[in-house]
Amino acid sequence: MQIRVNERSWTVNAAPDTRLLYVLMNELQLQGPRFGCGLAQCGSCSVLVNGVETRSCVTPVSGVEGKSVTTLEGLPAWYAAQKKLAKAPALHPVQQAMIDEQAVQCGYCFNGMIIKSAELLSKTPRPTEAQIRTQMNGHLCRCGTYPRIMKAIQRASVAMAGGGR
């Protein structure tokens, strides 16, 4: 089976019903999406499928044939393509904002947090606090970093409006 991940085509050997997460982690050896619940409850395994945040732990790999999957690794390039930048930045602005706000504790949830915020900012460039809370509500953080994530999203939103680092 062929799948398209981070703008590259991959041949995978997995059975079609294998959950995408295991293909990304084991066959493609990516370190963005990660196992959290396997039940679509937490957002740990999130990727973008055609730009839409998707839980890879419950998505059969056959379900993304012919679609474009973006993981945390591919997020800067995805952003550059969206913004029509000549060159992909090292980090998506929301990744940089997470560093600037020192939002990370254990960091395990940040794959999903960053994927979801990137999706949110692509649709709603200047989100209100209420919009952030609603949009992000399906993503859990056990370390309690929500307040700084909310700040980081606002910060990234400002940075992106200013030309998108």
Add this chain to the structure above:
Amino acid sequence: MIRRDFLKAGGALVVGFSLRDSLVAQEQVVRGTKAGPPDARQVDTWLAIHADNTATVYIGFAELGQGASTALLQIAAEELDLDMSQIKTVRLDTNVTPNQGGTYSSASINRGGPQVRTAAAEARLALLKLASAKLNAPQDQLSVSKGVVSGSGRSVTYGELVGDKPFNVTFTGTAPVKPTTEYKIVGTKFPRNDTPAKVSAQYTYMQYVRVPGMLHGRVVRPRGQRMYGAGAKIVSVDEASIRAIPSARVLRKGDFLGVVAENEWDAVRAAQQLKVIWETPPALPGNAGLHEHMRTAKTEDSIVLERGNVTTGLSGAAHTVSQTCLGPYHAHAPFGPNCALADVKPDSALVMCSTQDVYGTRNSLSRLLGMPAEKIRVQYYEGSGTYGHSCYDDVAQAVTLLSQLAGKPVRLQFMRWDEHGWDNYGPAHLGEVRAAADANGKIAAYEYQGWQHGWSNTETSAQLIGTPTSEWPGGGVQGVNRLTCGGMYDIPNLKLVNHKLPVTAYLKGGWLRSPLDLSFAFASEQAIDQLAYLTGTDSYEFRKRNMTDMRWLGVLDAAAQAAKWTPRKAAANLSKANLVTGRGIGVGTHLTSYGGAVAEIEVNKETGRVVAKHLYGAIDAGQVVNPGFVESQIMGQLVQTASRMFKEEVKFDQNGVTSLDWASYPILRFDECPEVTAVVVQRLDQRSTGAGEEVMAAAAAAIANAFFDATGVRMKQFPFTPARVLAALNGAKSA
């Protein structure tokens, strides 16, 4: 190994390496090739200076997401006068890093800091001696900046010094440390060194570690643990039930059951499809009957602390309060379930896992395998935040068994239900408080009686292969806490009584961030608050009046000032509206440090929904190496406390635990996340103490007191679920 080879192999010259004694020299080995722990009395165990003028510090503490590794490097860099860019640390590894004990009770900076500091000071002294000879300048006229020693108008780098000539230093612990007034790095908000990798998919969490030829494993257990001590007994396993997954194999030892397969999805499916019949377990009390069961059980009683005469103090006082408060079992529930990888050979084993204590885990694996500890190497890889004794040891044991049974390296990822269902839960608690105040608003007497069981000392995997269950030794931290229970006040008549329940008739217990303190503070600080109310005094003012310890006063004041607290009696602004607000204050801690908090909450009297709008937390942890990290820790603690007070409760029925995922064990989400304000009370002249859990008790108390301020009703049980809140409000109405 001779020195030349050593240099070739390691690229580093190690402080403490001796040419003076050829025997010693021959024993020097490349780090990592010999079983540890390395000799803690040698400075080279703690740090190495490299030819490129950088240093590696060998630290025995795990990075658990608090920034501890960066903070410990700040301490070392400060003493050595190195820049933070010149210093790094390595992974915890029983063949490499010293044994500093586990990363428990906010211990990293508390216990690890002084050791790292004195080792670095010792190395600096040795380097200065060498520099003095080299530069022909007296030692006291040398200055160091970024690892460059200058004197007599000339300079030399650390790298050049030890590159030239090896030297031998025993860790005497007597080298002078830098006066705090000269600190440049300690006390500053240096950013965490792991953040860039963590936001960009560059960080290798345990869950990503792979080795060649490895199989994927899963454990097979009943969904949800049963009574601790009863285990889970297999009646039958139907191996034919997974015949459709040809690569999967069933592995079993006693009642320990698992599957392995070449690819992970096969292992996941096989574990779910394998048909197993389990024996019916002995009956648990279940949530509904839990606290009554605890209150009437036979207990082992002890007096934790007693002064004056509580009975007379209570009977003669102007105002008295008496109440019983209930706390639930809480789960660690790390966001990513624990994972481990083992390669067990007939005469050696390598185990990679997220233990907080690599040497402790090595010992338990040694018992499990019947293999000498020196034959086992344990390496630490960070998983997701653990907040105490989650399943990291259990998963390490389980994968070790699977690898031994399979004869191959195995990676084991616990499923969500394994982690939630077989956790070492923070034990449930019942607290009875009686307290009294005199007419002047002084606390006259205070009595706390607490019921809870202790911690289990046998991991599930060990238990399933037949190791008898046992109790974690030592009672102290597993029972009534003399600091959180009234310890901050000047009380003439005081008595703390502990009622220890048997560990085996309930759920598996373990330490969970600020063990039992939320329950203690919920009961104790509500009683104190009620005394303030009965004496007609503002809650903050009442506490101040009963405290003389400057450090307790410091955190109380800091929290009150952050929240712009204005004096008024609690519950003085009760409103008939459905949506009401309240504020509360509280103090508490765990074993060290001081915590103070204020909560502003909103209660919907119609739906029973309670939301924290703003939480303020202050910690005095003595000398704070990195205030930025402690602020993060305070914020995390405040949010987690809100989650534990409003949402979290391990549910179980008579067969076992039914809280198995985020739907059946909800935690706080973005929509109800409070604004948080963190205050670090910096005391550079005081010993560093813990900051990873010490404001949770105060925050729990503040939340409970805010509920009273909003509604005029005291909650007697948490979490404050809508049903419980409505029952409390209705009960108060009809009473």
